[in-house]
Amino acid sequence: MTTLTMAAAINAGLRKAMERDPKVVLMGEDIGVLGGVFRVTDGLHKDFGGDRVRDTPLAESGIVGTAIGMAMRGYRPVCEIQFDGFIFPAFSQITTQLAKMHYRAQGNITLPVTIRVPFAGNIGAIEHHSESPEGYFTHTPGLRVAAPATPEDGFTMIQQAIACPDPVIFFEPKARYWDKADVDLDAPFDEAKATTGMSRARIVRQGDDATIVAYGPTVRLALQVAQVSEEEGSSVEVIDLRSLSPLDHQTVVRSVKKTGRCVIVHEAPSAFGVGAEIAARVTEEAFFHLEAPVLRVGGFFMPYPGSKFEHDYLPSVDRLLDAVDRVLAH
Amino acid sequence: MDAHGPLSDNGVVRLLTHTGDRLEHPEYSPFAQDLDFAALRAMWREMVIVRAFDTEATSLQRQGELGLWVAALGQEAAQIGSGHALTDRDWVFPSYREHGVAYLRGVDLADILRTFRGLEHSSWVPNEHNFHLYTLVIGAHTLHATGYAMAMDWDGLVGSGRPDHDAAVICYFGDGATSEGDTNEALVFAAVNNAPIVFFCQNNQYAISEPTTRQSKVALAQRASGVGIPGVRVDGNDVLASYAVTRQALERARSGGGPTFIEALTYRMAAHTTSDDPTRYRTRDEEDYWRERDPIARLTAYLERAGELPQAFQEEVRAEGKELATRARIRLKESVRAPARDMFDHVYAEPHATVDSERAWYERYEESFVDAEGSHR
Structure with missing residues (x-):
């Protein structure tokens, strides 16, 4: 076991993937000599060279578009989009090309492209650097969407994403980059189980009275709230979704059938978000087990505000606790 | 016509005038030297056959058999000329009007109609022809082509000096695509990576x-100078010149000399698609002017004058074109749509829970229409 930050764990996962498969190529802005603005690719340029850790022109559509061509020739490009808010120039390539190519080609083309996106807020950043655009991509058939919440998952899931034959949008919660945990760098890696491995949700805390569903940056928040709830006498289960597409709704439904209450928390605006999908699933499949309405705690329906407002804008312990208290009141 | 604007004749490479007279060009004539009369007859044949098919496809759309048809009418020389400069190892990224190039790459044109009937989104396997799928999002494929070319370079397919080994990519797009961001990004990526x-x-x-x-305010080929790659303008209705400039550019690319931007000046003789009505935006005079510059007519004139296009050959080729058209029509009318449940296939390469559960639901739903006797209600 090695104690690593999430940034270092993802870095270690990238290194493993590059060692395992010479076709893995990293590309993005400032990922080479600089090591990426969050240093997630630190040292990889030195060890693998500029041909495999490529600084690209400042053109996000170009990054994803050329990656598609490279994947068609058998490479496994791992693109870094420097910040969440800068993914939109690549939106057309991702949604009209990357997501659809396998389908359009009737399976004759596979595009194992991974797009890494540092996402979400809470780091005091300026505009366009704190957004949670995952809903755009979960709504797009043909893409897989994943978000690790811990260093262990950062290490394992990035390798799984790269090994997966489908395109994966890999959202890295940037506020969690500096969280530390023990990571088993020698854990065996089963390429054949990569896709199923990263598609499963994880129950990170058992409970009986209510379920909090979280992913990425809000998993830690959910655990804090569960702790406070326990001190107040309630037993709250916490689920880390890990994968947003596919959604492991069965794990959620099973949990809600047990607890009868469900609160979903994410930083993206609640309206039309991942939480809405979960609420619909729970209503369809666990309706008669529900003791309370399904609640969502998320960002408000507005552009991400100035960072001096973000602690009021983002889901907080108090807001999440309030929602848990409201479902427990039923 | 503006002497310097995007439609000027400035610096246009031409080896065959619209009246069918040969011209010499110090730089490009050598690249057309290998085109003897037999080769030119072969090109004439291909242009005539592709046009026959194109005309049939337009009719099929008018008769309600196709949702849409995108005619290549008038662009046969640009496509057949450039396509002839390709080897089997080269890769083609077409837009959606390159039926002439598709034909040269061995794609059965009769199959292409399945796409335009709405039966499927692609009707050939790209790897079997080194011919990528048509891309309808304007300019999007220029980036795929560039990435593919970069990867060819990584794979050591460039600059070995062995003609049986080196390869390159050609990417087709139109004048409109030059305004797209993707096309400009593709030029940047290709240039800095010497793709x-x-x-x-x-x-x-x-x-x-x-x-x-x-x-554009300037000739489109001038876009090349902004990224530091060669740009050349060619008469796209001249099959010899289209061949020569493409051959030079491909040889440069294969040998490690990097990208080239070719602007083939041509004219879309038909509507944009069968849904379009060009009478609303262009004049009959203009169309007449370009009809006189028909790419097939000028090659016919040249070959006939040289006594190299026997009547019997012409009839043979026209019969061949008709045969393809008839076969395409019959094949299209006999085509059968796959069962609805097949639309759930190939969304992902590996199983995805949402697709799987929706497919399962759909199958149960379909089953619910089957009565006790096993027939659909």
Whole structure:
């Protein structure tokens, strides 16, 4: 076991993937000599060279578009989009090309492209650097969407994403980059189980009275709230979704059938978000087990505000606790 | 016509005039030297057959058999000329009007109609022809082509000096695509990576209704100088010149000399698609002017004058064109749509829970219409 930050764990996962498969190529802005603005690719340029850790022109559509061509020739490009808010120039390539190519080609083309996106807020950043655009991509058939919440998952899931034959949008919660945990760098890696491995949700805390569903940056928040709830006498289960597409709704439904209450928390605006999908699933499949309405705690329906407002804008312990208290009141 | 604008004749490489007279060009004539009369007859044949098919496809759309048809009428020389410069190892990234190039790559044109009937999104396997799928999002494929070319370079397919080994990419797009961000990003990526790629712009003068003057103040080939790669303008209705400039550019790319931007000046003789009405935005006079510059007519004139296009050959080729048209019509009418449940296939390469559960639901739903006797209600 090695104690690593999430940034270092993802870095270690990238290194493993590059060692395992010479076709893995990293590309993005400032990922080479600089090591990426969050240093997630630190040292990889030195060890693998500029041909495999490529600084690209400042053109996000170009990054994803050329990656598609490279994947068609058998490479496994791992693109870094420097910040969440800068993914939109690549939106057309991702949604009209990357997501659809396998389908359009009737399976004759596979595009194992991974797009890494540092996402979400809470780091005091300026505009366009704190957004949670995952809903755009979960709504797009043909893409897989994943978000690790811990260093262990950062290490394992990035390798799984790269090994997966489908395109994966890999959202890295940037506020969690500096969280530390023990990571088993020698854990065996089963390429054949990569896709199923990263598609499963994880129950990170058992409970009986209510379920909090979280992913990425809000998993830690959910655990804090569960702790406070326990001190107040309630037993709250916490689920880390890990994968947003596919959604492991069965794990959620099973949990809600047990607890009868469900609160979903994410930083993206609640309206039309991942939480809405979960609420619909729970209503369809666990309706008669529900003791309370399904609640969502998320960002408000507005552009991400100035960072001096973000602690009021983002889901907080108090807001999440309030929602848990409201479902427990039923 | 503006002497310097996007439709000027400035610096246009031409080896065959519209009246069918040969011209010499110090730089490009050598690249057409290998085109003897037999080769030119072969090109004439291909142009005539592709046009026959194209005309049939337009009729099929008019008769309600196709949702849409995108005619290549008038662009046969640009496509057949450039396509002839390719080897089997080269890779083609077409837009959606390159039926002539598709034909040269061995794609059965009769199959292409399945796409335009709405039966499927692609009707050939790209790897079998080194011919990528058609891309309808304007300019999007220029980046795929560039990435593919970069990867060819990584794979050591460039600059070995062995003609049986080296390869390059050619990417087709239109005048409208030169305004797209993706095309400009592709030029940047290709240039800084010295990618083995030829950007082949068919300037057919219209992006649906918008003339090239809405896309550019200068000749489109000048876009090349901004990224530091060679740009060349060619008469796209001249099959010899289209061949020669493409051959030079491909040889440069294969040998490690990097990308080239070719602007083939041509004219979209038909509507943009069968849904378009060009009478709303261009004049009969203009169409007449370009009809006189028909790419097939000028090659016919040249070959006939040389006594190299026997009547019997012409009839034979026209019969062949008709045969393809008839076969395409019959095949299309006999085509059968796959069962609805097949639309759930190939969304992902590996199983995805949402697709799987929706497919399962759909199958149960379909089953619910089957009565006790086993027939659909």
